[in-house]
Amino acid sequence: MAGVMAVLEQRGGTLKRVSHEVLTAARGLADGVGGEVHVLLIGGAGVSAEGVGEYGADKVFVVADDKVADYQADLYASAAAEQAKAGDYAAVLVSATAMGKDLAPRIAARLGSTLASDVTQVKHDGGIVVVRPVYAGKANYTLKVTGSPCVISVRPNAVTPVAVARAGHVESVSPALGEVRAGTVEIKAPERAALDVAEATVVVSGGRGLKEPEHFAMLEELAEALGGAVGASRAVVDAGWRPHAEQVGQTGKVVSPNLYFAIGISGAIQHLAGIRTAKTIVAVNKDPDAPIFKVADYGIVGDLFEVVPKITEEVKKIREG
Amino acid sequence: MKIAVCVKRVPDSEARIKIGGDGKAIDDAGIKLVLNPYDEYAVEEALKLKEAAGSGEAVVVSVGTDAAQETIRTALAMGCDKGVLLKTDAKELDPLPVARVLAAELKDGAYDLILFGKLAIDDYSHAVGVMVAELLELPCVSAIAELEIADGKGKAEREIEGGVEVVEFSLPAVLTAEKGLNEPRYPALRGIMMAKKKPLEVKDISLDAGGIEVEGLAYPPERQAGKIVGEGVDAVPALIEALRNEAKVL
Ligand SMILES: Cc1cc2nc3c(=O)[nH]c(=O)nc-3n(C[C@H](O)[C@H](O)[C@H](O)COP(=O)(O)OP(=O)(O)OC[C@H]3O[C@@H](n4cnc5c(N)ncnc54)[C@H](O)[C@@H]3O)c2cc1C
Numbered sequence: 001m002a003g004v005m006a007v008l009e010q011r012g013g014t015l016k017r018v019s020h021e022v023l024t025a026a027r028g029l030a031d032g033v034g035g036e037v038h039v040l041l042i043g044g045a046g047v048s049a050e051g052v053g054e055y056g057a058d059k060v061f062v063v064a065d066d067k068v069a070d071y072q073a074d075l076y077a078s079a080a081a082e083q084a085k086a087g088d089y090a091a092v093l094v095s096a097t098a099m100g101k102d103l104a105p106r107i108a109a110r111l112g113s114t115l116a117s118d119v120t121q122v123k124h125d126g127g128i129v130v131v132r133p134v135y136a137g138k139a140n141y142t143l144k145v146t147g148s149p150c151v152i153s154v155r156p157n158a159v160t161p162v163a164v165a166r167a168g169h170v171e172s173v174s175p176a177l178g179e180v181r182a183g184t185v186e187i188k189a190p191e192r193a194a195l196d197v198a199e200a201t202v203v204v205s206g207g208r209g210l211k212e213p214e215h216f217a218m219l220e221e222l223a224e225a226l227g228g229a230v231g232a233s234r235a236v237v238d239a240g241w242r243p244h245a246e247q248v249g250q251t252g253k254v255v256s257p258n259l260y261f262a263i264g265i266s267g268a269i270q271h272l273a274g275i276r277t278a279k280t281i282v283a284v285n286k287d288p289d290a291p292i293f294k295v296a297d298y299g300i301v302g303d304l305f306e307v308v309p310k311i312t313e314e315v316k317k318i319r320e321g
Numbered sequence: 322m323k324i325a326v327c328v329k330r331v332p333d334s335e336a337r338i339k340i341g342g343d344g345k346a347i348d349d350a351g352i353k354l355v356l357n358p359y360d361e362y363a364v365e366e367a368l369k370l371k372e373a374a375g376s377g378e379a380v381v382v383s384v385g386t387d388a389a390q391e392t393i394r395t396a397l398a399m400g401c402d403k404g405v406l407l408k409t410d411a412k413e414l415d416p417l418p419v420a421r422v423l424a425a426e427l428k429d430g431a432y433d434l435i436l437f438g439k440l441a442i443d444d445y446s447h448a449v450g451v452m453v454a455e456l457l458e459l460p461c462v463s464a465i466a467e468l469e470i471a472d473g474k475g476k477a478e479r480e481i482e483g484g485v486e487v488v489e490f491s492l493p494a495v496l497t498a499e500k501g502l503n504e505p506r507y508p509a510l511r512g513i514m515m516a517k518k519k520p521l522e523v524k525d526i527s528l529d530a531g532g533i534e535v536e537g538l539a540y541p542p543e544r545q546a547g548k549i550v551g552e553g554v555d556a557v558p559a560l561i562e563a564l565r566n567e568a569k570v571l
């Protein structure tokens with residue numbers, strides 16, 4: 001019976017949070033098609049599939065090989081495509097992370113199948129149906145996806161992980177890894193391991209209203225108190241104040257955190273494109289007519305240099321409880 | 322150095338999207354259509370590499386309607402040498418059929434590099450370039466922000482969550498461009514004049530149907546009009562209260 005294969009993502013042998021999201025999406029879809037969830041976990045010799053069954057996996061295939069400890073596009077693509085061919089799957093699901101966005105089209109091309117990228121919903125409704133934001137979130141497609149299996153990448157933070165215990169029977173496999181055409185030789189980590197805006201559940205973003213790059217320290221403090229990530233408008237990225245990895249918006253990242261702060265950001269249409277699926281938006285801006293207030297759930301009109309330290313102080317009080 | 326750059330004509334990022342009467346596609350009447358912003362980085366990189374090599378050719382390829390000729394001319398005005406339009410009126414949401422026609426066109430072109438944008442800002446697939454590489458069995462690095470090419474070899478960097486991957490490959494190769502790879506030039510008046518005379522070949526093609534069927538296109542649910550909690554630092558306690566007890570996010 002056709003089931004669903006979920007390709008999980010690990011870093012340094014530990015499963016990433018998005019893996020639980022993609023598993024939850026896979027479980028929902030598999031229940032719809034009346035099949036099983038099979039997981040593919042690729043990692044180094046010590047990679048552990050512990051806890052995968054708790055999120056609805058019937059079977060867990062583990063490829064444990066130091067050659068694939070970190071993402072190697074060609075080898076991962078080969079392993080995933082081979083594993084997909086070996087089973088009977090209606091769909092292969094991947095998280096739409098930096099890895100998944102690269103991997104999903106490779107798997108689809110190798111299988112000759114249809115790809116739906118960066119979806120926010122997957123369901124079974126007389127076939128596989130996905131919802132996919134397009135035109136930078138200005139519209140949503142509802143699409144019926146065919147092809148066996150089709151490949152779907154799921155946007156981080158779009159699915160809330162739900163624990164459902166299943167057997168999670170672990171089996172080690174060694175699909176053909178093929179040859180490396182372009183090989184990752186190094187992963188440079190930033191000096192301070194920053195949480196990525198696309199994956200964080202809280203994002204504190206700053207714009208030109210911060211006036212100087214040094215003032216972002218204030219946002220870092222708030223983000224840290226909230227366990228979140230710092231984001232930025234394009235204006236401050238282009239000015240070289242913040243790295244491009246932090247840019248939110250049409251030519252940056254699309255984020256869907258539970259809580260998004262727009263501090264000293266006017267709310268240009270291209271910025272808004274990146275935050276439309278944030279659950280709660282808070283804006284702090286001294287201009288009461290700033291467009292950001294049209295989309296913010298809560299706004300404070302005022303000088304960010306006064307308001308933000310006060311927010312941080314209050315948050316810390318709560319956290320220290 | 323012979324380089325191909327694949328470009329797509331897309332609605333401008335400022336454009337207000339209007340959904341057509343059938344509820345399945347946008348109505349592009351009155352919408353400004355432009356060269357996909359990520360493809361500008363690909364065009365710029367091709368021109369820089371060609372200039373650095375001192376000789377070569379940069380060929381622009383697009384799959385689209387007749388109107389995409391204008392988009393190809395934009396890339397020619399920036400400095401590319403010639404264009405190819407793979408002409409079809411079909412709109413395809415499944416990236417694989419598009420990748421297939423591009424791969425067929427590029428296969429025997431003896432290109433050292435084939436460049437793409439990392440994604441098209443209309444469909445957000447992030448797929449076509451990577452798929453072309455897979456179909457041609459070429460080395461591929463997607464979403465690159467740094468590139469060095471020397472002696473038939475390349476080294477590129479791509480951002481991942483909390484880090485940067487450094488990837489090495491040899492030519493020929495396929496690369497897709499992230500913002501920040503370079504600073505795209507504006508077409509100068511002279512470039513625009515010259516572009517009119519550059520060769521642009523139009524070939525009729527047909528796209529396979531692919532496996533995506535549109536059930537509907539809709540505006541995202543409007544965010545409920547928010548509220549201004551108050552002014553200045555005095556409003557902070559009310560904000561915290563709302564975040565804790567109303568939104569329940571603290
Ligand atoms: C093709 C294209 C793609 C783009 N992609 C993106 C993208 O991905 N992301 C993005 O963000 N932008 C993008 N932009 C740029 C976008 O149009 C805006 O220029 C940009 O978002 C503005 O950044 P900002 O809000 O930081 O600056 P501004 O628009 O200058 O806003 C600064 C705000 O700070 C407020 N302020 C100033 N001082 C204070 C203070 N002391 N206290 C409180 N508030 C204060 C001001 O009232 C103002 O509203 C794109 C543009 C184009 C053309």
Ligand SMILES: Nc1ncnc2c1ncn2[C@@H]1O[C@H](COP(=O)(O)O)[C@@H](O)[C@H]1O
Nearest residue numbers: 327328384437438440441446447448449
């Ligand atoms: N119709 C097309 N014609 C030429 N190139 C395209 C076309 N569609 C996509 N591309 C290329 O593939 C990249 C990724 O697009 P997409 O996979 O649609 O997000 C774009 O930046 C272009 O370089």
